[in-house]
Each structure stands twice: as structure tokens, then as C-alpha cells.
Amino acid sequence: AQSVTQLDSHVSVSEGTPVLLRCNYSSSYSPSLFWYVQHPNKGLQLLLKYTSAATLVKGINGFEAEFKKSETSFHLTKPSAHMSDAAEYFCGNFNKFYFGSGTKLNVKP
Amino acid sequence: EAGVAQSPRYKIIEKRQSVAFWCNPISGHATLYWYQQILGQGPKLLIQFQNNGVVDDSQLPKDRFSAERLKGVDSTLKIQPAKLEDSAVYLCASRFNRGEHTEAFFGQGTRLTVV
Numbered sequence: 116a117q118s119v120t121q122l123d124s125h126v127s128v129s130e131g132t133p134v135l136l137r138c139n140y141s142s143s144y145s146p147s148l149f150w151y152v153q154h155p156n157k158g159l160q161l162l163l164k165y166t167s168a169a170t171l172v173k174g175i176n177g178f179e180a181e182f183k184k185s186e187t188s189f190h191l192t193k194p195s196a197h198m199s200d201a202a203e204y205f206c207g208n209f210n211k212f213y214f215g216s217g218t219k220l221n222v223k224p
Numbered sequence: 225e226a227g228v229a230q231s232p233r234y235k236i237i238e239k240r241q242s243v244a245f246w247c248n249p250i251s252g253h254a255t256l257y258w259y260q261q262i263l264g265q266g267p268k269l270l271i272q273f274q275n276n277g278v279v280d281d282s283q284l285p286k287d288r289f290s291a292e293r294l295k296g297v298d299s300t301l302k303i304q305p306a307k308l309e310d311s312a313v314y315l316c317a318s319r320f321n322r323g324e325h326t327e328a329f330f331g332q333g334t335r336l337t338v339v
Binding site for chain 1: 227228257259264265266267268269272280315317325327328329330331332333
């Protein structure tokens with residue numbers, strides 16, 4: 116069975132500093148993974164997806180994620196946080212469209 | 225292009241009452257999902273439809289939850305009778321097909337409070 120684990124339930128950063136949201140996966144074969152974002156009172160929106168074409172995936176709003184098979188990780192990063200990035204972020208896999216437990220990102224001015 | 229529409233946006237009911245949620249997916253999307261999102265948790269898949277057939281309902285509590293998609297377009301999710309622990313946001317999502325990596329588009333959800 117495939118599953119994902121989001122290692123942090125809350126992350127707080129200052130505006131202009133880097134963002135790192137961690138996601139590990141468990142899979143008996145190469146997974147297909149995604150990150151979705153959920154802003155307050157808005158629907159979930161796809162940020163980016165990994166489908167084995169390239170290990171470094173670029174998404175919307177300056178986010179990117181790197182698939183590391185040796186570490187079974189798919190961490191989400193952004194070089195410089197904006198206030199508008201404050202939201203909840205979900206890692207998941209395309210198998211049954213399964214979602215992790217989420218990481219709430221707080222951005223301080 | 226219109227997005228996934230859900231109604232109502234909010235619903236408050238007493239335990240043991242019944243409730244129904246409605247979802248209109250994006251036109252042409254064959255795959256439809258219902259998720260339950262309890263506060264502080266990630267969305268949990270309840271049921272997946274491909275056109276009007278059920279693909280996966282392994283996590284649907286079938287003693288009280290039911291869902292249908294009779295004509296392969298709109299879908300309804302029903303809870304009867306509701307329990308306090310059913311308080312959650314119920315999300316509907318649709319995809320163009322069940323292709324491996326196609327994006328799913330989500331509605332804004334129905335927030336259910338059971339008192």
C-alpha cells in the first residue's frame with residue numbers, strides 16, 4: 116500500500132525567509148505524488164506533481180519539490196515566503212488520490 | 225470554465241437526523257470523489273465514481289452513509305442517521321478521466337455541524 120507522512124503539523128516562517136514543508140512516502144514501487152494547497156474558505160488547488168519525468172518539479176507561486184528516492188521524501192520548498200502563502204498544504208499520492216494529514220504554514224510579517 | 229459546485233455551504237443538524245449534500249462536477253469529468261475532512265486532518269476519501277459506477281467505497285461507513293451518481297453527472301451524498309463525529313467538511317472533486325496523473329478539481333465543500 117502507498118501512503119504519505121507529513122512530518123510537521125505546523126510551520127511558522129518570517130516573510131522573505133525560505134519555506135520547507137516535509138513529506139515522506141512509503142511505497143513498494145515508484146509513486147506518483149502531489150502537493151495541494153488549501154487557503155481559508157477556498158477549495159484545494161494543485162501546486163505541483165511528480166510523475167517520474169524529472170525529480171525536481173516546479174509548481175505555481177514559486178514552489179518546487181524534489182523527489183528523493185534514497186530518502187523516500189518529496190519535500191516542498193520556496194526560497195522566499197510571502198504573506199499570501201499562509202495556508203494548509205497537503206502532500207499525497209495519485210493512488211486512490213490519498214492525502215496526508217496536512218501542514219499549516221504561518222507567515223509572520 | 226465553471227468549477228465544481230457544492231451545496232449547501234453550511235448545514236447544522238441534530239444527531240440522528242438525516243442530511244444530504246449535492247455536487248455538480250465540471251462538465252465532461254468522468255471521475256467524481258467525495259471526501260470527509262475533519263478539522264485538523266487531511267481529506268479522507270469516502271467514495272470514488274467513474275461515470276455512474278462506484279470504483280472505490282472501501283472507506284464509506286455504509287451503515288449510515290450512501291452516495292449516488294445516477295446519470296454520471298451530479299452526485300449526492302447522504303448521512304442517515306448523523307452522529308456527532310460526522311461533523312466535518314465534505315468535499316467533492318472531479319477529474320477528466322481516471323488517468324494516472326490528471327489533476328482533480330475541488331469544490332469549496334459543505335461544512336456540517338452535528339449537535
